[in-house]
Amino acid sequence: xxxxxxxxxLPPFARLTPAETLVLQRATRExxxxxxxxxxxxxxxxxxxxxxxxxxxxxxxxxxxxxDVVVQTLGPGELLGWSWLVPPYRWDxxxxxxxxxxxxxxxxxxxxxxxxxDPAFGFALTRALFEVLxxxxxxxxxxxxxxxxxxxER
Amino acid sequence: MLPTPYRVAGRxxxxxxxxxxxxxxVRRSLPPFRAGQFTMLYxxxxxxxxxxxxxxxxxxxxxLEQTIRDVGAVSRALHAAEPGTVLGVRGPFGRGxxxxxxxxxxxxxxxxxxxxxPLRPVVLAVLADRASYGRVVLIAxxxxxxxxxxxxxxxxxxxxxxxxxTVDGPVMGWTGEVGFVTEPLDRLVAVPEQTVAFLCGxxxxxxxxxxxxxxxxxxxxxxxxxxxxxxxxxxxLCGHCQLGPLLLCRxxxxxxxxxxxxxxxxxxx
Numbered sequence: 001x002x003x004x005x006x007x008x009x010l011p012p013f014a015r016l017t018p019a020e021t022l023v024l025q026r027a028t029r030e031x032x033x034x035x036x037x038x039x040x041x042x043x044x045x046x047x048x049x050x051x052x053x054x055x056x057x058x059x060x061x062x063x064x065x066x067x068d069v070v071v072q073t074l075g076p077g078e079l080l081g082w083s084w085l086v087p088p089y090r091w092d093x094x095x096x097x098x099x100x101x102x103x104x105x106x107x108x109x110x111x112x113x114x115x116x117x118d119p120a121f122g123f124a125l126t127r128a129l130f131e132v133l134x135x136x137x138x139x140x141x142x143x144x145x146x147x148x149x150x151x152x153e154r
Numbered sequence: 155m156l157p158t159p160y161r162v163a164g165r166x167x168x169x170x171x172x173x174x175x176x177x178x179x180v181r182r183s184l185p186p187f188r189a190g191q192f193t194m195l196y197x198x199x200x201x202x203x204x205x206x207x208x209x210x211x212x213x214x215x216x217x218l219e220q221t222i223r224d225v226g227a228v229s230r231a232l233h234a235a236e237p238g239t240v241l242g243v244r245g246p247f248g249r250g251x252x253x254x255x256x257x258x259x260x261x262x263x264x265x266x267x268x269x270x271x272p273l274r275p276v277v278l279a280v281l282a283d284r285a286s287y288g289r290v291v292l293i294a295x296x297x298x299x300x301x302x303x304x305x306x307x308x309x310x311x312x313x314x315x316x317x318x319x320t321v322d323g324p325v326m327g328w329t330g331e332v333g334f335v336t337e338p339l340d341r342l343v344a345v346p347e348q349t350v351a352f353l354c355g356x357x358x359x360x361x362x363x364x365x366x367x368x369x370x371x372x373x374x375x376x377x378x379x380x381x382x383x384x385x386x387x388x389x390x391l392c393g394h395c396q397l398g399p400l401l402l403c404r405x406x407x408x409x410x411x412x413x414x415x416x417x418x419x420x421x422x423x
Contacts, residue, residue: 056331069324070324071332073333075338138334142359143334146297148266148297148301149297150223
């Protein structure tokens with residue numbers, strides 16, 4: 001599968017035009033992570049994002065006395081990382097590979113430059129990221145409802 | 155309609171508040187059931203409640219498996235029933251999942267909490283006739299890893315179908331997924347127009363899952379949900395289980411989302 005096909009198939013970018021996808025490819029490289037390897041660390045500079053192609057990743061945060069607590073897991077086709085898009089460009093959460101992971105890694109600062117130079121591309125990219133964010137926030141809100149608790153737990 | 159006596163032949167603890175009873179007829183047995191149907195279970199001297207059937211619909215010995223969560227006086231008595239206890243059973247009632255109508259297609263089963271109980275017969279029916287179905291995915295959600303029903307069965311199921319278990323809250327040592335069921339659902343429906351979905355769990359969970367499926371392009375007529383209201387007579391006479399135009403004990407509990415969505419979104423009916 002070519003890099004162009006790969007992006008076209010991935011849910012976050014399926015709606016980009018071929019021309020927009022080509023622009024995105026300029027900011028992309030293939031990466032792999034071993035099981036247990038950290039992709040990013042909370043509070044560190046955020047300069048990239050990943051579209052996962054295989055394996056699973058845990059999004060985590062450090063909690064005193066509990067270690068790195070997993071708040072979400074992500075799998076193939078899902079996007080990881082948007083802290084590169086908005087100041088102060090630092091990771092809000094960390095992420096660690098739960099299994100061997102392959103991913104397309106995108107250069108965040110370059111994406112910002114491309115988006116600023118071409119507003120149509122910038123809008124398409126922002127909309128793709130917004131759809132991912134909306135999906136995540138729906139899931140998070142649903143979890144906040146604690147729907148599966150028993151009648152005895154108030 | 156009088157309850158038929160059934161004896162508790164086995165009791166399997168599922169979670170801290172949920173157990174599965176295996177019931178065998180004392181004399182005559184009830185008619186065969188279909189996946190998704192329910193019975194009215196009667197605990198002597200306490201009362202009667204609707205409980206979905208969680209066993210294998212191909213069972214021919216008249217036995218029933220019913221998974222009961224302790225949430226009130228009647229369900230507490232049923233949940234605590236030890237082997238040898240005689241219970242009254244009426245049914246089976248209602249429209250089931252009609253699993254067989256999905257032959258030749260992909261299936262996605264989404265279960266939240268004890269919603270896996272009415273869907274276990276779907277899983278067992280698919281496993282018994284695996285070659286007749288395309289890709290089959292089960293997504294089961296629970297509060298914590300200890301809250302999954304049928305924990306001893308997942309590995310066996312995963313040999314024939316894709317099984318994804320996801321928990322709402324972070325737990326030390328858990329190696330499965332963390333997230334709401336809609337999150338794996340979004341990436342696991344490959345061919346929306348080829349997919350039939352079976353959803354059971356708390357109503358918001360079913361609404362959110364159905365909305366995720368609709369966004370993917372699964373038609374509402376191919377999304378089936380199991381609805382629950384106050385079932386009492388089981389025969390569509392008393393009206394306690396009315397939901398809009400439906401009497402759920404007779405017209406449900408399973409309905410397609412094209413019919414169910416306006417009823418689930420209405421604030422009052």
